Amino acid sequence: MAVSQPSRSRDLDKLLLRPGHLVGPNFEPGPELRDDIKEYVKVLVVGAGGLGCELLKDLALTGFKYLDVIDMDRIEVTNLNRQFLFRLEDVGKPKAEVAAKRVMERVNGVNITPHFCRIEDKPLDFYSDFSIIVLGLDSVEARSYINAVACGFLEYDSEDNPREETVKPMVDGGTEGFKGHARIIVPGTTPCFECTIWLFPPQVKFPLCTLAETPRTAAHCIEYAHLIKWNEVHGSRSFDPDNPEDMQWVYSEAVKRAELFGIPGVTYSFTQGVVKNIIPAIASTNAIISAACALETLKIVSGCSKTLSNYLTYNGVEGLHTKVTEFVRDKDCLVCGPGVLIELDKSVTLKKFIDQLEDHPRLLLSRVSVTHRGKNLYMQAPPVLEEMTRSNLDLPLFELMGGVAKDVIHVNGMAGKGDKKQSCLRKLRVVFRGVDGIADIDMAGGA
Amino acid sequence: MIKLFKVKEKQRELAESANGKPPGKKQSAGELRLHKDISELNLPKTCSISFPNGKDDLMNFEVTIRPDEGYYLSGTFVFSFQISPIYPHEAPKVKCKTKVYHPNIDLEGNVCLNILREDWKPVLNINTIIYGLYHLFTEPNHEDPLNHDAAAVLRDNPKMFESNVRRAMAGGYVGQTFFPRCI
Protein backbone atom coordinates (compact mmCIF):
# COMPACT_ATOMS: atom_id res chain seq x y z
CA MET A 1 0.00 0.00 0.00
CA ALA A 2 1.42 3.35 -0.98
CA VAL A 3 1.69 5.83 1.84
CA SER A 4 1.91 9.38 0.59
CA GLN A 5 4.90 11.22 2.02
CA PRO A 6 3.88 14.27 3.99
CA SER A 7 5.27 17.28 2.23
CA ARG A 8 8.56 18.44 3.71
CA SER A 9 7.26 21.94 3.37
CA ARG A 10 3.98 21.26 5.14
CA ASP A 11 4.40 24.03 7.70
CA LEU A 12 5.76 26.46 5.16
CA ASP A 13 2.83 25.69 2.86
CA LYS A 14 0.45 27.07 5.48
CA LEU A 15 2.17 30.41 5.06
CA LEU A 16 2.82 30.39 1.33
CA LEU A 17 -0.18 28.66 -0.22
CA ARG A 18 -3.06 30.37 1.55
CA PRO A 19 -4.26 33.97 1.53
CA GLY A 20 -4.48 35.96 4.74
CA HIS A 21 -5.16 39.48 6.06
CA LEU A 22 -1.81 40.22 7.60
CA VAL A 23 0.11 39.67 4.41
CA GLY A 24 2.46 42.02 2.60
CA PRO A 25 1.24 44.24 -0.26
CA ASN A 26 2.16 42.06 -3.27
CA PHE A 27 1.57 38.65 -1.76
CA GLU A 28 0.43 36.04 -4.31
CA PRO A 29 -0.03 32.72 -2.51
CA GLY A 30 0.32 29.43 -4.36
CA PRO A 31 2.70 26.60 -5.22
CA GLU A 32 4.43 28.82 -7.75
CA LEU A 33 5.53 31.15 -4.96
CA ARG A 34 7.00 28.23 -3.04
CA ASP A 35 8.85 26.99 -6.12
CA ASP A 36 10.04 30.46 -7.14
CA ILE A 37 11.59 31.00 -3.73
CA LYS A 38 13.66 27.89 -4.33
CA GLU A 39 14.48 28.76 -7.89
CA TYR A 40 15.17 32.47 -7.92
CA VAL A 41 16.22 33.61 -4.48
CA LYS A 42 19.90 33.67 -3.56
CA VAL A 43 20.65 34.45 0.07
CA LEU A 44 24.05 35.49 1.38
CA VAL A 45 24.80 34.76 5.03
CA VAL A 46 27.64 36.88 6.36
CA GLY A 47 29.35 35.16 9.28
CA ALA A 48 29.51 31.47 10.18
CA GLY A 49 29.96 31.84 13.93
CA GLY A 50 27.40 31.34 16.67
CA LEU A 51 24.69 33.26 14.88
CA GLY A 52 25.80 32.22 11.39
CA CYS A 53 25.47 28.48 12.16
CA GLU A 54 21.92 29.04 13.37
CA LEU A 55 21.09 31.22 10.37
CA LEU A 56 22.31 28.68 7.83
CA LYS A 57 20.32 25.90 9.44
CA ASP A 58 17.18 28.04 9.79
CA LEU A 59 17.31 29.41 6.25
CA ALA A 60 17.92 25.97 4.77
CA LEU A 61 14.96 24.55 6.69
CA THR A 62 12.83 27.53 5.65
CA GLY A 63 13.06 26.35 2.07
CA PHE A 64 15.72 28.55 0.56
CA LYS A 65 17.72 26.52 -1.90
CA TYR A 66 20.64 28.72 -2.85
CA LEU A 67 22.66 29.95 0.08
CA ASP A 68 26.17 31.34 0.24
CA VAL A 69 28.13 31.87 3.42
CA ILE A 70 31.21 34.00 3.93
CA ASP A 71 33.52 33.95 6.95
CA MET A 72 37.27 34.45 7.36
CA ASP A 73 37.68 32.53 10.62
CA ARG A 74 38.82 29.02 11.42
CA ILE A 75 37.15 26.85 14.03
CA GLU A 76 38.51 27.05 17.58
CA VAL A 77 37.90 24.65 20.46
CA THR A 78 36.04 27.33 22.40
CA ASN A 79 33.47 27.62 19.57
CA LEU A 80 32.22 24.09 19.99
CA ASN A 81 29.76 24.68 22.84
CA ARG A 82 27.40 26.75 20.72
CA GLN A 83 28.52 26.63 17.09
CA PHE A 84 26.72 23.34 16.80
CA LEU A 85 27.69 22.52 13.22
CA PHE A 86 31.31 21.99 14.28
CA ARG A 87 32.96 18.93 15.85
CA LEU A 88 36.26 18.44 17.63
CA GLU A 89 37.91 17.09 14.48
CA ASP A 90 36.96 20.32 12.65
CA VAL A 91 39.16 22.52 14.83
CA GLY A 92 41.47 24.53 12.57
CA LYS A 93 39.25 24.23 9.49
CA PRO A 94 37.46 27.22 7.91
CA LYS A 95 34.08 27.83 9.54
CA ALA A 96 32.32 28.66 6.27
CA GLU A 97 33.37 25.40 4.62
CA VAL A 98 32.46 23.11 7.50
CA ALA A 99 29.16 24.89 8.17
CA ALA A 100 28.13 24.61 4.52
CA LYS A 101 29.03 20.94 4.39
CA ARG A 102 27.20 20.01 7.60
CA VAL A 103 23.96 21.76 6.66
CA MET A 104 24.01 20.22 3.18
CA GLU A 105 24.44 16.77 4.75
CA ARG A 106 21.35 17.25 6.87
CA VAL A 107 18.97 19.28 4.69
CA ASN A 108 18.09 17.65 1.42
CA GLY A 109 18.29 19.75 -1.72
CA VAL A 110 19.96 22.84 -0.31
CA ASN A 111 23.00 24.25 -2.09
CA ILE A 112 25.43 26.14 0.08
CA THR A 113 28.53 27.77 -1.37
CA PRO A 114 31.15 28.67 1.24
CA HIS A 115 33.57 31.57 0.92
CA PHE A 116 36.57 31.41 3.24
CA CYS A 117 37.81 34.99 2.99
CA ARG A 118 37.41 38.50 4.27
CA ILE A 119 34.28 40.38 3.24
CA GLU A 120 36.47 43.12 1.75
CA ASP A 121 38.18 40.58 -0.52
CA LYS A 122 35.04 40.05 -2.63
CA PRO A 123 34.33 42.41 -5.54
CA LEU A 124 31.13 44.45 -5.42
CA ASP A 125 29.68 42.27 -8.19
CA PHE A 126 29.77 39.34 -5.82
CA TYR A 127 27.35 41.09 -3.47
CA SER A 128 25.10 42.38 -6.23
CA ASP A 129 24.25 38.77 -7.18
CA PHE A 130 22.24 38.11 -4.03
CA SER A 131 18.57 38.83 -3.55
CA ILE A 132 19.02 39.46 0.14
CA ILE A 133 21.89 39.60 2.62
CA VAL A 134 21.59 38.20 6.14
CA LEU A 135 24.16 39.31 8.70
CA GLY A 136 25.33 37.26 11.65
CA LEU A 137 28.29 39.40 12.69
CA ASP A 138 29.83 40.65 15.88
CA SER A 139 31.62 43.78 14.74
CA VAL A 140 30.57 47.31 13.97
CA GLU A 141 33.21 47.57 11.23
CA ALA A 142 31.96 44.56 9.30
CA ARG A 143 28.33 45.66 9.54
CA SER A 144 29.26 49.13 8.41
CA TYR A 145 31.11 47.70 5.41
CA ILE A 146 28.32 45.38 4.23
CA ASN A 147 25.81 48.17 4.77
CA ALA A 148 27.83 50.54 2.58
CA VAL A 149 28.09 47.88 -0.12
CA ALA A 150 24.36 47.07 -0.12
CA CYS A 151 23.33 50.75 0.01
CA GLY A 152 25.81 51.40 -2.80
CA PHE A 153 23.55 49.50 -5.21
CA LEU A 154 20.59 51.76 -4.44
CA GLU A 155 19.51 54.21 -7.12
CA TYR A 156 16.99 57.01 -6.82
CA ASP A 157 14.73 58.46 -9.51
CA SER A 158 14.57 62.17 -10.23
CA GLU A 159 11.86 62.56 -7.55
CA ASP A 160 14.25 61.08 -4.94
CA ASN A 161 12.26 57.86 -4.69
CA PRO A 162 14.27 54.65 -4.45
CA ARG A 163 14.15 52.50 -7.62
CA GLU A 164 12.74 49.21 -6.45
CA GLU A 165 14.93 47.03 -8.65
CA THR A 166 18.08 48.50 -7.09
CA VAL A 167 17.07 47.82 -3.48
CA LYS A 168 19.19 45.19 -1.75
CA PRO A 169 17.50 44.28 1.54
CA MET A 170 19.47 43.20 4.58
CA VAL A 171 18.46 41.37 7.73
CA ASP A 172 20.85 41.97 10.60
CA GLY A 173 21.10 39.91 13.76
CA GLY A 174 23.34 40.47 16.72
CA THR A 175 23.75 38.98 20.19
CA GLU A 176 25.68 39.84 23.31
CA GLY A 177 25.20 37.35 26.09
CA PHE A 178 21.53 37.32 27.04
CA LYS A 179 20.69 40.28 24.80
CA GLY A 180 20.15 40.46 21.08
CA HIS A 181 18.59 42.33 18.21
CA ALA A 182 17.11 41.55 14.83
CA ARG A 183 16.42 44.28 12.32
CA ILE A 184 15.58 44.68 8.70
CA ILE A 185 17.25 47.24 6.49
CA VAL A 186 15.54 48.09 3.24
CA PRO A 187 17.83 50.78 1.83
CA GLY A 188 15.94 53.90 0.92
CA THR A 189 12.93 52.88 3.04
CA THR A 190 14.08 51.91 6.52
CA PRO A 191 17.12 53.33 8.32
CA CYS A 192 20.43 51.85 7.31
CA PHE A 193 23.14 50.82 9.73
CA GLU A 194 24.85 54.20 9.43
CA CYS A 195 21.59 56.13 10.10
CA THR A 196 21.50 54.55 13.55
CA ILE A 197 25.15 53.79 14.32
CA TRP A 198 24.67 55.51 17.69
CA LEU A 199 22.73 52.40 18.75
CA PHE A 200 26.07 50.67 19.13
CA PRO A 201 27.84 52.03 22.21
CA PRO A 202 31.55 52.64 21.69
CA GLN A 203 33.81 50.09 23.29
CA VAL A 204 34.93 50.89 26.83
CA LYS A 205 38.57 51.96 26.86
CA PHE A 206 40.51 52.27 30.07
CA PRO A 207 42.84 55.26 30.52
CA LEU A 208 46.42 54.17 29.79
CA CYS A 209 47.69 55.83 32.94
CA THR A 210 45.26 53.79 35.05
CA LEU A 211 46.64 50.66 33.42
CA ALA A 212 50.20 51.81 34.03
CA GLU A 213 49.85 53.11 37.58
CA THR A 214 46.68 52.21 39.43
CA PRO A 215 45.16 48.95 38.13
CA ARG A 216 42.07 47.94 40.12
CA THR A 217 40.53 45.09 38.12
CA ALA A 218 41.58 41.93 36.32
CA ALA A 219 40.73 43.63 33.02
CA HIS A 220 43.14 46.47 33.86
CA CYS A 221 45.94 43.93 34.38
CA ILE A 222 45.16 42.19 31.07
CA GLU A 223 45.02 45.44 29.12
CA TYR A 224 48.31 46.50 30.73
CA ALA A 225 49.98 43.35 29.42
CA HIS A 226 48.28 43.71 26.02
CA LEU A 227 48.73 47.44 25.37
CA ILE A 228 51.80 48.53 27.34
CA LYS A 229 53.97 45.57 28.31
CA TRP A 230 53.69 43.96 24.86
CA ASN A 231 55.27 46.97 23.13
CA GLU A 232 57.94 47.29 25.76
CA VAL A 233 59.12 43.72 25.18
CA HIS A 234 58.30 43.05 21.53
CA GLY A 235 58.97 46.48 20.05
CA SER A 236 57.45 46.82 16.61
CA ARG A 237 56.16 43.22 16.33
CA SER A 238 52.44 43.67 16.70
CA PHE A 239 50.29 41.44 18.85
CA ASP A 240 48.29 38.80 16.97
CA PRO A 241 45.11 37.91 18.88
CA ASP A 242 44.70 34.72 16.82
CA ASN A 243 48.13 33.40 17.75
CA PRO A 244 47.79 31.24 20.89
CA GLU A 245 51.43 31.91 21.85
CA ASP A 246 50.85 35.66 21.85
CA MET A 247 47.70 35.20 23.91
CA GLN A 248 49.52 32.94 26.36
CA TRP A 249 52.23 35.59 26.76
CA VAL A 250 49.70 38.31 27.52
CA TYR A 251 47.94 35.99 29.96
CA SER A 252 51.10 35.17 31.90
CA GLU A 253 52.13 38.85 32.05
CA ALA A 254 48.65 39.74 33.25
CA VAL A 255 48.90 37.12 35.99
CA LYS A 256 52.22 38.62 37.19
CA ARG A 257 50.69 42.06 37.19
CA ALA A 258 47.64 40.89 39.10
CA GLU A 259 49.80 39.18 41.74
CA LEU A 260 51.84 42.35 42.19
CA PHE A 261 48.72 44.37 42.95
CA GLY A 262 46.80 41.58 44.69
CA ILE A 263 44.00 41.53 42.13
CA PRO A 264 42.03 38.28 41.62
CA GLY A 265 40.25 37.01 38.51
CA VAL A 266 42.80 36.82 35.67
CA THR A 267 42.17 33.61 33.71
CA TYR A 268 43.18 32.57 30.21
CA SER A 269 39.66 32.71 28.85
CA PHE A 270 38.97 36.09 30.50
CA THR A 271 42.21 37.34 28.91
CA GLN A 272 40.91 36.24 25.51
CA GLY A 273 37.60 37.91 26.25
CA VAL A 274 39.13 41.25 27.20
CA VAL A 275 41.73 41.35 24.43
CA LYS A 276 39.35 40.30 21.67
CA ASN A 277 36.46 42.19 23.23
CA ILE A 278 34.35 39.04 23.41
CA ILE A 279 31.17 38.97 25.41
CA PRO A 280 30.24 35.44 26.48
CA ALA A 281 27.81 34.03 23.93
CA ILE A 282 24.64 32.22 24.93
CA ALA A 283 23.48 29.52 22.53
CA SER A 284 19.78 30.13 23.07
CA THR A 285 20.09 33.87 22.44
CA ASN A 286 21.65 33.05 19.08
CA ALA A 287 18.83 30.62 18.35
CA ILE A 288 16.12 33.15 19.17
CA ILE A 289 17.67 35.97 17.17
CA SER A 290 18.42 33.70 14.23
CA ALA A 291 14.84 32.45 14.17
CA ALA A 292 13.58 36.03 14.00
CA CYS A 293 16.04 36.83 11.20
CA ALA A 294 15.15 33.76 9.14
CA LEU A 295 11.46 34.52 9.45
CA GLU A 296 11.94 38.15 8.41
CA THR A 297 13.99 36.99 5.43
CA LEU A 298 11.12 34.74 4.35
CA LYS A 299 8.61 37.57 4.87
CA ILE A 300 10.61 40.12 2.86
CA VAL A 301 11.07 37.67 0.01
CA SER A 302 7.58 36.18 -0.15
CA GLY A 303 5.34 38.87 1.25
CA CYS A 304 3.55 36.17 3.27
CA SER A 305 3.31 38.50 6.23
CA LYS A 306 4.09 42.09 7.12
CA THR A 307 7.70 42.54 8.09
CA LEU A 308 9.14 43.72 11.32
CA SER A 309 9.15 47.49 11.44
CA ASN A 310 12.00 47.68 11.91
CA TYR A 311 14.16 46.85 14.94
CA LEU A 312 13.53 44.11 17.46
CA THR A 313 15.40 43.99 20.75
CA TYR A 314 15.43 40.92 22.93
CA ASN A 315 16.56 40.99 26.53
CA GLY A 316 16.72 37.82 28.58
CA VAL A 317 18.82 39.16 31.44
CA GLU A 318 16.00 39.56 33.96
CA GLY A 319 12.83 37.80 32.99
CA LEU A 320 12.25 38.26 29.31
CA HIS A 321 11.60 41.43 27.42
CA THR A 322 11.18 42.03 23.73
CA LYS A 323 10.33 45.27 22.04
CA VAL A 324 10.00 46.48 18.48
CA THR A 325 11.06 50.03 17.70
CA GLU A 326 10.42 51.83 14.46
CA PHE A 327 13.53 53.88 13.86
CA VAL A 328 13.44 56.53 11.18
CA ARG A 329 15.81 57.15 8.33
CA ASP A 330 18.25 59.99 8.38
CA LYS A 331 17.25 61.72 5.14
CA ASP A 332 20.70 63.24 4.85
CA CYS A 333 22.46 59.94 5.52
CA LEU A 334 25.66 59.86 3.49
CA VAL A 335 25.29 56.16 2.85
CA CYS A 336 21.59 55.51 2.09
CA GLY A 337 20.17 58.98 1.43
CA PRO A 338 19.45 60.25 -2.09
CA GLY A 339 21.78 63.23 -1.85
CA VAL A 340 21.17 66.42 -3.79
CA LEU A 341 20.75 66.02 -7.54
CA ILE A 342 22.91 68.39 -9.58
CA GLU A 343 22.98 68.64 -13.37
CA LEU A 344 26.08 69.98 -15.01
CA ASP A 345 27.57 70.58 -18.43
CA LYS A 346 30.63 68.55 -19.26
CA SER A 347 32.72 71.68 -19.56
CA VAL A 348 32.14 72.95 -16.00
CA THR A 349 35.41 73.23 -14.13
CA LEU A 350 35.86 72.18 -10.53
CA LYS A 351 36.20 75.85 -9.60
CA LYS A 352 32.91 76.77 -11.30
CA PHE A 353 31.21 73.77 -9.69
CA ILE A 354 32.37 74.88 -6.24
CA ASP A 355 31.10 78.40 -6.91
CA GLN A 356 27.70 77.05 -7.96
CA LEU A 357 27.27 75.25 -4.64
CA GLU A 358 27.37 78.56 -2.83
CA ASP A 359 24.24 79.73 -4.68
CA HIS A 360 22.46 76.38 -4.79
CA PRO A 361 19.21 76.88 -2.80
CA ARG A 362 19.39 73.48 -1.11
CA LEU A 363 23.07 73.77 -0.25
CA LEU A 364 24.33 77.36 0.20
CA LEU A 365 27.77 75.91 0.77
CA SER A 366 30.89 78.00 1.05
CA ARG A 367 34.52 76.99 1.65
CA VAL A 368 33.86 73.74 -0.18
CA SER A 369 36.15 70.69 -0.28
CA VAL A 370 35.36 67.87 -2.72
CA THR A 371 36.02 64.12 -2.65
CA HIS A 372 35.09 61.48 -5.23
CA ARG A 373 35.50 57.74 -4.68
CA GLY A 374 38.54 58.10 -2.49
CA LYS A 375 40.16 60.84 -4.56
CA ASN A 376 40.40 64.22 -2.94
CA LEU A 377 39.67 66.64 -5.76
CA TYR A 378 39.99 69.79 -3.72
CA MET A 379 40.83 70.49 -0.08
CA GLN A 380 40.44 73.91 1.57
CA ALA A 381 42.86 72.94 4.33
CA PRO A 382 45.45 72.12 5.54
CA PRO A 383 47.77 74.21 3.33
CA VAL A 384 49.80 71.15 2.29
CA LEU A 385 46.71 69.51 0.79
CA GLU A 386 45.30 72.73 -0.61
CA GLU A 387 48.52 73.13 -2.57
CA MET A 388 48.43 69.55 -3.84
CA THR A 389 44.83 69.85 -5.08
CA ARG A 390 44.79 73.45 -6.31
CA SER A 391 45.70 72.57 -9.88
CA ASN A 392 42.45 70.57 -10.18
CA LEU A 393 40.37 73.75 -9.90
CA ASP A 394 40.81 74.61 -13.59
CA LEU A 395 40.02 71.11 -14.87
CA PRO A 396 36.53 70.03 -15.94
CA LEU A 397 34.76 68.08 -13.20
CA PHE A 398 33.61 65.59 -15.84
CA GLU A 399 37.22 64.64 -16.48
CA LEU A 400 38.15 64.59 -12.79
CA MET A 401 35.30 62.14 -12.17
CA GLY A 402 36.65 59.74 -14.78
CA GLY A 403 34.35 60.67 -17.68
CA VAL A 404 31.25 58.90 -16.38
CA ALA A 405 27.73 60.11 -17.13
CA LYS A 406 26.72 60.27 -13.49
CA ASP A 407 28.10 59.49 -10.08
CA VAL A 408 28.00 60.37 -6.45
CA ILE A 409 30.39 62.96 -5.07
CA HIS A 410 30.80 64.24 -1.51
CA VAL A 411 31.39 67.84 -0.53
CA ASN A 412 31.81 69.62 2.75
CA GLY A 413 31.95 73.21 3.78
CA MET A 414 30.04 75.87 5.67
CA ALA A 415 26.29 75.84 5.05
CA GLY A 416 23.93 78.76 5.43
CA LYS A 417 24.17 82.51 5.16
CA GLY A 418 25.55 85.27 7.36
CA ASP A 419 26.47 84.36 10.89
CA LYS A 420 24.30 81.23 11.03
CA LYS A 421 26.78 79.13 9.12
CA GLN A 422 27.54 75.63 10.23
CA SER A 423 29.94 73.05 9.03
CA CYS A 424 28.38 70.19 7.09
CA LEU A 425 29.06 67.24 4.85
CA ARG A 426 26.76 66.51 1.90
CA LYS A 427 26.25 63.86 -0.73
CA LEU A 428 25.56 65.01 -4.29
CA ARG A 429 24.38 63.05 -7.34
CA VAL A 430 26.10 64.68 -10.24
CA VAL A 431 24.64 64.09 -13.70
CA PHE A 432 26.36 65.43 -16.81
CA ARG A 433 24.20 66.73 -19.65
CA GLY A 434 24.67 65.32 -23.11
CA VAL A 435 26.44 62.12 -22.16
CA ASP A 436 25.16 58.89 -23.70
CA GLY A 437 23.19 56.41 -21.69
CA ILE A 438 21.60 58.75 -19.22
CA ALA A 439 18.02 58.29 -18.23
CA ASP A 440 16.43 60.62 -15.74
CA ILE A 441 17.54 58.32 -13.01
CA ASP A 442 20.51 58.31 -10.83
CA MET A 443 22.34 56.42 -8.19
CA ALA A 444 22.64 56.86 -4.51
CA GLY A 445 25.59 54.61 -4.14
CA GLY A 446 29.25 55.09 -3.88
CA ALA A 447 29.19 56.11 -0.26
CA MET B 1 9.94 41.15 -3.56
CA ILE B 2 9.98 37.70 -5.13
CA LYS B 3 8.76 38.97 -8.51
CA LEU B 4 11.62 41.39 -8.66
CA PHE B 5 14.17 38.72 -7.82
CA LYS B 6 12.69 36.51 -10.51
CA VAL B 7 12.93 39.19 -13.16
CA LYS B 8 16.45 40.09 -12.11
CA GLU B 9 17.63 36.51 -12.10
CA LYS B 10 16.27 36.00 -15.63
CA GLN B 11 17.96 39.18 -16.81
CA ARG B 12 21.20 37.99 -15.32
CA GLU B 13 20.94 34.67 -17.09
CA LEU B 14 20.26 36.39 -20.41
CA ALA B 15 23.17 38.75 -20.35
CA GLU B 16 25.81 39.63 -17.84
CA SER B 17 25.38 43.27 -18.66
CA ALA B 18 28.39 45.48 -18.29
CA ASN B 19 28.29 47.57 -15.17
CA GLY B 20 28.30 51.25 -16.06
CA LYS B 21 29.65 52.37 -12.73
CA PRO B 22 33.12 53.81 -12.64
CA PRO B 23 35.83 51.81 -10.94
CA GLY B 24 37.18 53.25 -7.76
CA LYS B 25 37.26 52.51 -4.17
CA LYS B 26 34.35 52.70 -1.83
CA GLN B 27 34.57 55.47 0.71
CA SER B 28 33.35 54.50 4.14
CA ALA B 29 31.26 56.93 6.15
CA GLY B 30 34.32 57.20 8.39
CA GLU B 31 36.54 58.32 5.55
CA LEU B 32 34.02 60.97 4.54
CA ARG B 33 33.81 62.34 8.05
CA LEU B 34 37.62 62.35 8.24
CA HIS B 35 37.76 64.26 4.94
CA LYS B 36 35.59 66.90 6.56
CA ASP B 37 37.75 67.05 9.71
CA ILE B 38 40.93 67.40 7.70
CA SER B 39 39.58 70.01 5.32
CA GLU B 40 38.50 72.10 8.32
CA LEU B 41 41.76 71.82 10.25
CA ASN B 42 42.82 75.03 11.87
CA LEU B 43 46.19 74.37 13.42
CA PRO B 44 48.29 76.67 15.59
CA LYS B 45 51.60 77.62 14.01
CA THR B 46 53.38 75.24 16.35
CA CYS B 47 51.70 72.22 14.71
CA SER B 48 51.93 70.87 11.19
CA ILE B 49 50.50 67.85 9.43
CA SER B 50 51.80 65.64 6.63
CA PHE B 51 50.45 62.75 4.59
CA PRO B 52 53.16 60.18 3.87
CA ASN B 53 50.94 58.27 1.41
CA GLY B 54 49.88 61.30 -0.59
CA LYS B 55 46.72 63.38 -0.82
CA ASP B 56 44.30 60.49 -1.21
CA ASP B 57 45.18 58.59 1.96
CA LEU B 58 43.92 60.63 4.86
CA MET B 59 43.56 57.61 7.15
CA ASN B 60 47.27 57.63 8.01
CA PHE B 61 49.07 60.87 8.72
CA GLU B 62 51.67 62.50 10.93
CA VAL B 63 51.46 65.55 13.10
CA THR B 64 54.58 67.45 14.10
CA ILE B 65 54.52 69.63 17.20
CA ARG B 66 57.17 72.27 17.96
CA PRO B 67 56.28 73.83 21.33
CA ASP B 68 56.96 77.57 21.56
CA GLU B 69 56.88 77.71 25.35
CA GLY B 70 57.38 75.57 28.43
CA TYR B 71 59.78 72.74 29.25
CA TYR B 72 59.74 71.41 25.68
CA LEU B 73 60.43 74.71 23.90
CA SER B 74 62.17 74.19 20.52
CA GLY B 75 61.85 70.38 20.54
CA THR B 76 60.27 68.61 17.58
CA PHE B 77 57.82 65.78 18.29
CA VAL B 78 56.20 63.61 15.66
CA PHE B 79 52.93 61.72 16.21
CA SER B 80 51.45 59.09 13.92
CA PHE B 81 47.67 58.92 13.51
CA GLN B 82 45.80 55.85 12.35
CA ILE B 83 42.09 56.30 11.65
CA SER B 84 39.55 53.46 11.74
CA PRO B 85 36.96 53.00 8.94
CA ILE B 86 34.29 53.53 11.60
CA TYR B 87 35.72 56.86 12.72
CA PRO B 88 34.38 58.81 14.63
CA HIS B 89 32.64 55.88 16.31
CA GLU B 90 36.14 54.87 17.35
CA ALA B 91 38.95 57.22 18.39
CA PRO B 92 42.08 57.56 16.24
CA LYS B 93 45.11 55.53 17.29
CA VAL B 94 47.88 57.97 18.12
CA LYS B 95 51.49 57.19 18.90
CA CYS B 96 54.45 59.43 19.60
CA LYS B 97 57.24 58.51 17.18
CA THR B 98 59.83 60.67 18.89
CA LYS B 99 61.34 59.17 22.02
CA VAL B 100 60.55 61.70 24.70
CA TYR B 101 61.11 62.15 28.42
CA HIS B 102 57.57 63.03 29.43
CA PRO B 103 55.31 62.04 32.35
CA ASN B 104 52.32 61.30 30.09
CA ILE B 105 54.11 59.57 27.21
CA ASP B 106 55.95 56.30 27.73
CA LEU B 107 59.15 55.19 26.03
CA GLU B 108 57.16 53.11 23.52
CA GLY B 109 55.22 56.17 22.39
CA ASN B 110 51.92 55.43 24.16
CA VAL B 111 50.15 58.64 25.04
CA CYS B 112 47.94 59.21 28.07
CA LEU B 113 45.36 61.68 26.82
CA ASN B 114 41.80 61.16 28.03
CA ILE B 115 40.11 62.08 24.74
CA LEU B 116 42.07 59.34 22.95
CA ARG B 117 40.54 56.66 25.13
CA GLU B 118 38.00 56.90 27.93
CA ASP B 119 36.63 60.33 27.04
CA TRP B 120 36.49 60.04 23.25
CA LYS B 121 33.15 61.19 21.78
CA PRO B 122 32.13 61.24 18.12
CA VAL B 123 31.56 65.02 18.33
CA LEU B 124 35.26 65.51 18.95
CA ASN B 125 37.55 65.76 15.94
CA ILE B 126 41.13 65.67 14.72
CA ASN B 127 41.64 69.33 15.58
CA THR B 128 40.66 68.68 19.22
CA ILE B 129 43.15 65.85 19.49
CA ILE B 130 46.01 67.89 18.04
CA TYR B 131 45.30 70.70 20.51
CA GLY B 132 45.17 68.09 23.28
CA LEU B 133 48.60 66.77 22.28
CA TYR B 134 50.00 70.28 22.11
CA HIS B 135 48.79 70.87 25.67
CA LEU B 136 50.67 67.84 26.90
CA PHE B 137 53.87 69.72 26.04
CA THR B 138 52.93 73.07 27.51
CA GLU B 139 51.35 71.51 30.61
CA PRO B 140 52.74 68.04 31.32
CA ASN B 141 51.02 66.65 34.40
CA HIS B 142 52.26 64.25 37.02
CA GLU B 143 48.80 63.02 37.95
CA ASP B 144 48.29 60.80 34.87
CA PRO B 145 51.70 59.16 34.66
CA LEU B 146 52.75 56.78 31.94
CA ASN B 147 56.44 57.40 32.54
CA HIS B 148 56.45 56.91 36.28
CA ASP B 149 59.97 58.26 36.88
CA ALA B 150 59.45 61.41 34.86
CA ALA B 151 56.17 62.07 36.68
CA ALA B 152 57.80 61.66 40.10
CA VAL B 153 60.61 64.09 39.20
CA LEU B 154 58.14 66.64 37.83
CA ARG B 155 56.11 66.43 41.04
CA ASP B 156 59.03 66.52 43.51
CA ASN B 157 61.66 68.56 41.77
CA PRO B 158 60.53 70.69 38.82
CA LYS B 159 64.02 72.20 38.41
CA MET B 160 65.53 68.78 37.95
CA PHE B 161 62.69 67.83 35.63
CA GLU B 162 63.50 70.83 33.49
CA SER B 163 67.16 69.90 33.22
CA ASN B 164 66.26 66.26 32.48
CA VAL B 165 64.00 67.39 29.64
CA ARG B 166 66.78 69.61 28.26
CA ARG B 167 69.30 66.80 28.43
CA ALA B 168 66.94 64.35 26.73
CA MET B 169 66.03 66.77 23.94
CA ALA B 170 69.67 67.61 23.27
CA GLY B 171 70.38 63.90 22.86
CA GLY B 172 71.59 62.18 26.01
CA TYR B 173 70.90 59.92 28.95
CA VAL B 174 68.37 60.43 31.69
CA GLY B 175 69.13 57.66 34.16
CA GLN B 176 69.62 54.48 32.15
CA THR B 177 67.62 55.67 29.14
CA PHE B 178 69.09 57.27 26.06
CA PHE B 179 67.02 59.84 24.17
CA PRO B 180 67.99 60.80 20.59
CA ARG B 181 68.33 64.50 19.88
CA CYS B 182 65.07 66.18 18.86
CA ILE B 183 65.92 69.88 18.76
Ligand SMILES: [Zn+2]
Ligand atom coordinates in the same frame (compact mmCIF):
# COMPACT_ATOMS: atom_id res chain seq x y z
ZN1 LIG C 1 21.46 55.57 6.18
